[in-house]
Amino acid sequence: MGAQWKAKHKADASAAKGRIFTKLAKEIMVAARNGADPDMNSKLRVAVEAAKKASMPKDTLERAIKKGAGLLDGPANYETVVYEGFAPHQVPVIVECLTDNKNRSAQSIRVLFRKGQLGSSGSVSWDFKYLGEIVAHAVTPDADLEVAAIEAGAQDFEEGEEGDCIFLTEPTDLDAVSKALPAFGFNVTSARLVYRPNNPVTLDDAARAEVEAFLEAIDADDDVQHVYVGLAG
Structure with missing residues (x-):
C-alpha cells in the first residue's frame, strides 16, 4: 500500500492530523483547478470525500476549494515532483512532493536523504x-x-x-x-x-525501526505528499 511502514501510534496525534489536513487540502486545491463544484468535477468530489473521511473541518475544506479554484487570494500553483532513492539498508523509496517551490523541495529532500541515498530518475521506479x-x-x-x-x-x-x-x-x-x-x-x-513495490525487502526489527524513522522524517516534510517504499509488511 506504500504506507504500511507508518507507525501505529503517533506520539503527537494533533500534529499528525495537522499534516494529514495539509496534504488533503493540497489535493483539493489541485483538483479544484478544474472547477469548484464537486458534482461537476469527479477528482474534486473524491478529494472532498477523503477530506470528510479524515474529519477535516468544514471551513478548512471550503477554503481549500476556493483557493484552488482561484476564488481566494489567487490560484494555488502546486506541481508534482518525484524523487527516488534508498532508505537505510538499501530499501527502495519513491517520494512524491506537491510543491509551490521546487528549489525548496529539492533542498529539503537532499537533507532528508543524508541517512540514505538519493538516486536519479528511474533508479528505483523500475522495481x-x-x-x-x-x-x-x-x-x-x-x-x-x-x-x-x-x-x-x-x-x-x-x-x-x-x-x-x-x-x-x-x-x-x-x-x-x-x-x-x-x-x-x-x-x-x-x-x-x-x-x-515488486520485490519488497524484509528486515529484522532493529533495521526496520531505522528505516521507519527515516521514512517518518520524510513524511513529516510539508512538501511531501506521498511516500512509497519497497518494505515488506
Whole structure:
C-alpha cells in the first residue's frame, strides 16, 4: 500500500492530523483547478470525500476549494515532483512532493536523504508497478467486489482495512473505473495513481525501526505528499 511502514501510534496525534489536513487540502486545491463544484468535477468530489473521511473541518475544506479554484487570494500553483532513492539498508523509496517551490523541495529532500541515498530518475521506479488505486466501500446490500471490478474495468481487486475495498487499474483507466463503480453499489473515497513495490525487502526489527524513522522524517516534510517504499509488511 506504500504506507504500511507508518507507525501505529503517533506520539503527537494533533500534529499528525495537522499534516494529514495539509496534504488533503493540497489535493483539493489541485483538483479544484478544474472547477469548484464537486458534482461537476469527479477528482474534486473524491478529494472532498477523503477530506470528510479524515474529519477535516468544514471551513478548512471550503477554503481549500476556493483557493484552488482561484476564488481566494489567487490560484494555488502546486506541481508534482518525484524523487527516488534508498532508505537505510538499501530499501527502495519513491517520494512524491506537491510543491509551490521546487528549489525548496529539492533542498529539503537532499537533507532528508543524508541517512540514505538519493538516486536519479528511474533508479528505483523500475522495481515498482505504477497503477491506479481506488478505495471504495459498498453502499448497497448486493454490491459484489469481484463483479464490480470486472464490470467497471479494473485489473484486480482486494479487501482493504476497515471494510474498504481496493480496485487496481491501469493508470489510464483510473478515472473511468472510478466513475463506473457507483453503478455497482460502491462509493469511491480515494482514487489516485500509486507505486507498488515488486520485490519488497524484509528486515529484522532493529533495521526496520531505522528505516521507519527515516521514512517518518520524510513524511513529516510539508512538501511531501506521498511516500512509497519497497518494505515488506
